[in-house]
């Protein structure tokens with residue numbers, strides 16, 4: 546498969562200034578030369594300037610955990626894509642299920658955030674995924690259609706040439722209950738097929754990451770699936786050795 550593997554750590558709201566500096570330093574120190582996997586980290590926003598200095602000239606990409614749906618102005622608490630660019634962020638997570646569920650982000654808002662990332666040359670990592678209730682109601686594909694559809698309607702399928710998708714089943718996030726490799730592959734293949742129906746070339750190229758309780762001991766089998774191109778890692782990305790082991794598995 547021509548797609549390069551990508552593993553991104555989502556640190557969420559964890560750590561201290563000192564611990565996050567150490568985590569990044571330990572990851573950088575442990576990266577093997579000529580690593581064939583693209584690697585990114587998304588620290589809490591306030592740690593981005595220091596992280597940016599630390600990764601300059603290194604093979605790690607820096608990302609944010611969210612990005613504003615506006616360019617500038619009276620939007621208290623938001624950080625624009627151009628601000629992220631200024632600090633060397635080339636990635637931004639959008640539509641994480643915690644943003645959707647806890648902070649009420651709608652499909653339309655997520656699509657608008659995605660659009661701003663694209664417009665400013667920041668690669669959005671669009672998170673999609675169903676809750677346990679939705680899976681048990683056989684609504685997984687309908688949820689994916691809705692979440693992906695909002696973005697494709699606003700930005701078009703070609704925008705995915707500059708984006709990454711992350712399938713993160715909500716029931717697998719932080720629960721220790723990972724999707725089986727078959728469950729992951731089924732949904733990843735579905736996502737790719739939906740994209741292929743609009744543009745086969747884009748579908749063949751877009752990286753689709755899996756997220757949800759990825760650990761060093763299950764990463765290889767998940768990443769071994771034909772449509773799984775890497776991972777978006779939460780808890781295990783807070784430990785340099787675990788994160789590096791997952792990167793190597795990719």
Ligand code: 13P
Nearest residue numbers: 555718719757758779780
């Ligand atoms: P965990 O790896 O802790 O399950 O988190 C996954 C996630 O939400 C990454 O964005």
